[in-house]
Amino acid sequence: MLKHVIAIALSTAALSACATAVPPVEVTRFHLGDPARTGTVAVREMPDNPDVGLEFRTYANAVARELQGVGFTEAPDAASAYVAYVGFRRGFRPGGQGTDRPVSVGVGGGVGSGGFSGAGVGIGINLSGRPKDIVTTQLHVQIRRRSDSATIWEGRAIGEAREGTPAAQPGIAAAKLASALIGGYPGESGRTITVR
Template sequence: MQKQALALTALALLAACTTNRFEADVTRFHMTQPGLRGSIHLEPIDKAAAGTLEFQNYASAVNAELAEHGFSVAPGRDTAEYIGVLAYGQTMREGIGGGSPVTIGIGGGTFGRNVGVGLGTSFGIGEKKSKETAINMLALKIERASDKSIVWEGRAVAEAGSTARYGPLPEAMPALADALLRDFPGTSGQTVTYKSE
């Protein structure tokens, strides 16, 4: 009886750890060497979201990570050396698996496509179920303000149970921003999986 109780306790602890663990697949494309830095202004791919509290919160998380790599927040678009375009969203599905909700490629013009309805805001598909998987996505494109040339693109995609710690997009955003910009600029064209608690 005691062994059975210990086994159940171990399973419960394992489930708790799984629920709280964060794992994101990060892909980046760039044609730049380490040392890219300067003043940057972030804006949403969905211009209507620019003044929302949601975007401001997400931009703050990304700016905090950019600051660790030598970027500073520009007072406005006109004074920025770089413009960062943010795309973010959430969709729900049953089970696990499937492709990334966004495709990117340096200069390929595919940034922001295939991300579903209402990019820039959280959205759901179908009725919520206890076994649904939340798919959270954050993508960033950095353009040189002087000529609008794309110098860096990246995306982070993470899955979590709908009731898990990192299920809601606002709760997942700091971890997504950390994963997206970890080891910046990263290896171009390579997908890396980052894990954290």
């Protein structure tokens, strides 16, 4: 019986963890009228992007894939009709605040005064240890027409995940944010939505 109770408690905790493995993304897009839906595009790093380096290529590749999925064709920089500027930022905040406390599962019982009327065992299982930090990742994309540098579309996507989880890894975060931001392009302008 005790084994079944422990198994159920662990299964419930595991299912809870799976349900939040890929957290929702908050997306805001801006455009005027009906922006271009096809054409050649070069993906470049946004000027003054705060997080420069090798990780940028992960985000740029994710954006390029999503732009191809909505009708654009990637082209060399000088030959493209549009330029998609990509910027991203990752930050950390301490876990353990609000709902980020460690999860505890307990099973217990007691012995009655007249013998074995309610024999039991007490067990405590700490499933998470010290709370992990929360990783916040923001992706910013601007599509500009090359001929006059006018911005035809712009959007931001923000996601959070617990440090050490798959959703906090740069490759998974980049793919999720780019998909949420560019999926449904061009999207409703000026409205913030949650993409699950």
